[in-house]
Amino acid sequence: MAVGVLGARGKVGSEVCRAVAAAPDLRLVAEVDQGDDPRVLVESGAQVVVHFTHPDVVMDHLALCVEHGIHAVVGTTGFDDSRLETLRDQLGDAPRSGILIAPNFSIGAVLMMRFAALAAPHFESVEVIELHHPDKADAPSGTARRTAELVAAARRTAGVAAAPDATSTVLDGARGADVDGVPVHSVRVRGLVAHQEVVLGGPGETLTIRHDSLDRSSFSPGVLAAVRAIGDHPGLTVGLEHLIDLG
Amino acid sequence: MAVGVLGARGKVGSEVCRAVAAAPDLRLVAEVDQGDDPRVLVESGAQVVVHFTHPDVVMDHLALCVEHGIHAVVGTTGFDDSRLETLRDQLGDAPRSGILIAPNFSIGAVLMMRFAALAAPHFESVEVIELHHPDKADAPSGTARRTAELVAAARRTAGVAAAPDATSTVLDGARGADVDGVPVHSVRVRGLVAHQEVVLGGPGETLTIRHDSLDRSSFSPGVLAAVRAIGDHPGLTVGLEHLIDLG
Amino acid sequence: MAVGVLGARGKVGSEVCRAVAAAPDLRLVAEVDQGDDPRVLVESGAQVVVHFTHPDVVMDHLALCVEHGIHAVVGTTGFDDSRLETLRDQLGDAPRSGILIAPNFSIGAVLMMRFAALAAPHFESVEVIELHHPDKADAPSGTARRTAELVAAARRTAGVAAAPDATSTVLDGARGADVDGVPVHSVRVRGLVAHQEVVLGGPGETLTIRHDSLDRSSFSPGVLAAVRAIGDHPGLTVGLEHLIDLG
Amino acid sequence: MAVGVLGARGKVGSEVCRAVAAAPDLRLVAEVDQGDDPRVLVESGAQVVVHFTHPDVVMDHLALCVEHGIHAVVGTTGFDDSRLETLRDQLGDAPRSGILIAPNFSIGAVLMMRFAALAAPHFESVEVIELHHPDKADAPSGTARRTAELVAAARRTAGVAAAPDATSTVLDGARGADVDGVPVHSVRVRGLVAHQEVVLGGPGETLTIRHDSLDRSSFSPGVLAAVRAIGDHPGLTVGLEHLIDLG
Numbered sequence: 001m002a003v004g005v006l007g008a009r010g011k012v013g014s015e016v017c018r019a020v021a022a023a024p025d026l027r028l029v030a031e032v033d034q035g036d037d038p039r040v041l042v043e044s045g046a047q048v049v050v051h052f053t054h055p056d057v058v059m060d061h062l063a064l065c066v067e068h069g070i071h072a073v074v075g076t077t078g079f080d081d082s083r084l085e086t087l088r089d090q091l092g093d094a095p096r097s098g099i100l101i102a103p104n105f106s107i108g109a110v111l112m113m114r115f116a117a118l119a120a121p122h123f124e125s126v127e128v129i130e131l132h133h134p135d136k137a138d139a140p141s142g143t144a145r146r147t148a149e150l151v152a153a154a155r156r157t158a159g160v161a162a163a164p165d166a167t168s169t170v171l172d173g174a175r176g177a178d179v180d181g182v183p184v185h186s187v188r189v190r191g192l193v194a195h196q197e198v199v200l201g202g203p204g205e206t207l208t209i210r211h212d213s214l215d216r217s218s219f220s221p222g223v224l225a226a227v228r229a230i231g232d233h234p235g236l237t238v239g240l241e242h243l244i245d246l247g
Numbered sequence: 248m249a250v251g252v253l254g255a256r257g258k259v260g261s262e263v264c265r266a267v268a269a270a271p272d273l274r275l276v277a278e279v280d281q282g283d284d285p286r287v288l289v290e291s292g293a294q295v296v297v298h299f300t301h302p303d304v305v306m307d308h309l310a311l312c313v314e315h316g317i318h319a320v321v322g323t324t325g326f327d328d329s330r331l332e333t334l335r336d337q338l339g340d341a342p343r344s345g346i347l348i349a350p351n352f353s354i355g356a357v358l359m360m361r362f363a364a365l366a367a368p369h370f371e372s373v374e375v376i377e378l379h380h381p382d383k384a385d386a387p388s389g390t391a392r393r394t395a396e397l398v399a400a401a402r403r404t405a406g407v408a409a410a411p412d413a414t415s416t417v418l419d420g421a422r423g424a425d426v427d428g429v430p431v432h433s434v435r436v437r438g439l440v441a442h443q444e445v446v447l448g449g450p451g452e453t454l455t456i457r458h459d460s461l462d463r464s465s466f467s468p469g470v471l472a473a474v475r476a477i478g479d480h481p482g483l484t485v486g487l488e489h490l491i492d493l494g
Numbered sequence: 495m496a497v498g499v500l501g502a503r504g505k506v507g508s509e510v511c512r513a514v515a516a517a518p519d520l521r522l523v524a525e526v527d528q529g530d531d532p533r534v535l536v537e538s539g540a541q542v543v544v545h546f547t548h549p550d551v552v553m554d555h556l557a558l559c560v561e562h563g564i565h566a567v568v569g570t571t572g573f574d575d576s577r578l579e580t581l582r583d584q585l586g587d588a589p590r591s592g593i594l595i596a597p598n599f600s601i602g603a604v605l606m607m608r609f610a611a612l613a614a615p616h617f618e619s620v621e622v623i624e625l626h627h628p629d630k631a632d633a634p635s636g637t638a639r640r641t642a643e644l645v646a647a648a649r650r651t652a653g654v655a656a657a658p659d660a661t662s663t664v665l666d667g668a669r670g671a672d673v674d675g676v677p678v679h680s681v682r683v684r685g686l687v688a689h690q691e692v693v694l695g696g697p698g699e700t701l702t703i704r705h706d707s708l709d710r711s712s713f714s715p716g717v718l719a720a721v722r723a724i725g726d727h728p729g730l731t732v733g734l735e736h737l738i739d740l741g
Numbered sequence: 742m743a744v745g746v747l748g749a750r751g752k753v754g755s756e757v758c759r760a761v762a763a764a765p766d767l768r769l770v771a772e773v774d775q776g777d778d779p780r781v782l783v784e785s786g787a788q789v790v791v792h793f794t795h796p797d798v799v800m801d802h803l804a805l806c807v808e809h810g811i812h813a814v815v816g817t818t819g820f821d822d823s824r825l826e827t828l829r830d831q832l833g834d835a836p837r838s839g840i841l842i843a844p845n846f847s848i849g850a851v852l853m854m855r856f857a858a859l860a861a862p863h864f865e866s867v868e869v870i871e872l873h874h875p876d877k878a879d880a881p882s883g884t885a886r887r888t889a890e891l892v893a894a895a896r897r898t899a900g901v902a903a904a905p906d907a908t909s910t911v912l913d914g915a916r917g918a919d920v921d922g923v924p925v926h927s928v929r930v931r932g933l934v935a936h937q938e939v940v941l942g943g944p945g946e947t948l949t950i951r952h953d954s955l956d957r958s959s960f961s962p963g964v965l966a967a968v969r970a971i972g973d974h975p976g977l978t979v980g981l982e983h984l985i986d987l988g
Binding site: 373384410415417426437449452 | 906
Binding site for chain 3: 123124125126127129131134135136137138139140145163164165166167168169170171172173174175176177178179183184185186187188189190191192199200201202203204205206
């Protein structure tokens with residue numbers, strides 16, 4: 001399979017180039033970045049293009065891909081409802097093309113969220129602890145918020161009661177942030193990278209799902225899995241979990 | 248729903264009685280143990296009977312249940328292929344009756360095994376660490392062996408390569424026991440009860456699924472879930488995971 | 495060594511009786527509780543008496559012990575400065591008698607706090623996560639507060655700068671409670687008992703000290719260690735850590 | 742304080758240069774590597790020299806340092822008893838000079854080993870789990886072996902009985918490697934870097950000391966602490982733990 005990379009000289013993009021080049025079933029046919037002519041992608045014969053670029057340019061690049069029947073795997077951010085609608089319109093005229101928009105290509109993070117949502121209705125209690133380096137600006141992390149929202153939705157659908165909590169004497173902040181009724185705790189310690197634990201519990205037992213992300217290379221296997229699968233998923237897909245086989 | 252318990256004065260059975268009595272949607276109508284007449288179950292109007300009894304008596308009790316159209320949820324051990332075949336025969340004449348045979352009623356343990364098998368094909372490496380009190384006779388635990396077998400089967404089906412391991416200088420035993428190609432490590436420390444971690448990893452990230460079982464009451468929610476579900480699962484079911492909704 | 499137990503029929507006291515009776519180097523010579531005459535302790539020849547009693551009676555019992563040259567190991571709560579002063583006065587007239595007042599007899603908890611304080615000046619960051627069952631009334635736990643105070647004091651003494659934290663967008667409560675500048679996070683999940691983690695970190699590494707307390711028997715080894723050591727520690731001692739050899 | 746670095750262009754050495762340059766109380770006065778004249782160190786006025794060099798050259802460099810009254814902090818490997826004896830002889834003629842030879846400059850690793858040894862006599866059981874990337878050649882790791890040896894020695898000195906273990910049915914390797922009677926388990930999973938847990942337990946409780954080392958920069962704080970302390974420790978010191986204040 002012939003693969004092109006857009007944003008090929010960026011931090012993530014260059015890692016993706018390395019991973020594509022190393023995969024025996026993939027061929028890296030184009031590395032394009034700012035200043036290069038994106039039509040190189042078409043001429044190179046790329047069947048799938050990976051986008052790790054800027055929100056300002058990604059829509060033009062995607063239009064070019066759809067026009068030439070090239071599938072797209074997109075890690076660029078900034079897709080709001082209006083942009084997604086535009087893409088759906090374009091794909092309406094190209095029913096065999098596939099576009100994946102994914103906020104997170106870490107397979108571990110995707111599985112953590114999926115398993116947390118599957119398990120959540122089966123336990124009385126669930127809380128999220130996320131642990132990051134102290135240079136991070138937001139608390140909780142986006143992944144922790146998303147996890148808590150998925151967990152809360154799964155429990156709502158299943159009609160599970162609120163988690164028990166007899167706390168009556170509390171020091172402000174001790175019980176964490178409330179995200180849709182799920183407590184989320186944000187730890188910031190030098191030496192950490194990006195980690196998250198979902199702790200679920202019922203009478204006499206707990207189940208803990210933990211994800212540790214130690215470096216940027218963790219995105220590569222998810223990108224490669226998406227590259228391999230996108231041809232079988234025409235239309236617009238949002239979220240890597242829809243392309244990975246979760247049984 | 249009317250529920251009877253066989254083995255009602257045993258350690259697990261008495262815990263089950265307590266849980267059934269406390270559940271607003273269940274009615275505990277019969278508590279039967281050694282020395283009692285099991286036909287009390289029939290007279291009590293039980294719709295489901297929970298069996299935590301001895302292998303010597305369980306087949307007679309199950310025949311009685313099937314004969315009277317009572318569903319059965321069974322934690323008694325000792326079911327080999329021949330016994331399962333006998334049960335299937337009996338159920339052939341009672342197509343609306345359900346029997347669940349489950350080696351483990353902990354929902355946490357069931358989910359841990361299920362998630363480990365789902366995740367296993369997506370990572371390069373996977374190992375199992377189980378940690379128990381030092382009075383345990385077998386190493387690895389039955390749950391750890393079963394987990395490793397499920398993980399190995401999932402990877403075989405998906406065509407995943409063996410996990411990398413460059414170990415060339417090794418002290419005997421350091422790399423654990425080999426269960427179908429999956430390393431399993433058994434820790435025995437006073438103060439522990441029953442714990443297991445499945446560690447999966449790929450480039451730059453790891454996913455860890457941990458189950459901690461702290462006391463016997465952890466079996467109750469699984470038994471109750473099975474009691475509620477068995478009526479919708481006629482025939483013979485082996486393993487609680489087939490009655491729990493895992494998405 | 496001859497040992498008596500006061501509060502012998504209480505939850506903790508009866509556990510202590512069992513542990514003393516099982517120790518080859520100790521003899522359980524008196525088990526006293528409400529309604530019994532405490533002078534039995536003197537007549538029994540007890541050299542050390544363990545007190546797990548009520549604050550209303552403990553001062554009278556201690557006066558009796560000091561008067562008869564019996565050492566005391568005390569888990570009863572409610573000792574304020576005025577009570578401690580009274581004990582010091584009494585012991586002034588009995589220079590060979592020892593009294594230990596300890597809020598916590600878990601050796602694991604004592605070591606966790608000690609190690610956290612020793613390590614704290616060597617790392618940029620330190621946070622405390624405590625995890626308990628959801629029936630607990632206070633958050634953070636007393637042990638977590640005490641740990642944070644010890645950690646903060648050790649860092650102050652060593653002149654360590656405040657831990658870095660670039661958080662600028664925060665959901666209320668996400669960063670935990672502030673105890674003397676140390677963030678403390680309280681997790682409440684069914685199935686947990688009493689657990690605490692102290693996470694310390696510097697460039698490229700973290701050190702985590704975790705204590706899991708699963709049942710009441712965790713107090714026994716600390717009580718026995720105190721019984722054996724108190725004879726060599728005349729006067730008033732507050733805190734088990736002063737009787738345990740920490741190198 | 743004026744500091745020189747030998748091996749300044751190596752992986753670790755260049756990291757040390759960066760850290761020294763960034764420390765407000767230290768001045769980086771010389772960066773020396775292969776091909777440079779080491780006498781630059783003397784001319785630069787360095788009071789302390791950090792050595793991350795090759796075993797073939799380190800003895801000459803140390804002789805030069807001692808001769809000119811420069812203290813040395815040494816991460817170079819390959820010091821056997823005969824080399825240490827030579828250094829002691831040289832230092833005999835320079836009673837105010839200090840040399841530190843340290844196999845590990847990670848403060849977290851040093852504290853983990855120290856705390857494990859301090860805690861070991863207070864618990865019935867202790868085991869070591871080390872987890873590394875799968876490209877590692879030896880199992881167990883050197884740090885895990887050293888930890889187990891220190892733990893075993895501390896228990897021997899205190900007269901602690903062997904840890905209980907009722908295992909009677911065992912799959913080969915499940916209980917780990919035996920290092921001086923301490924079970925050591927080696928996990929090898931892609932995505933891990935270098936991690937170790939020491940699990941200690943007694944009735945009803947466990948204490949876990951975990952060290953996670955995520956990148957090479959973890960060595961810098963230990964090197965800087967040694968640079969600051971070596972002037973107050975004349976003579977030969979082996980092991981960073983002797984220069985760090987552990988209370």
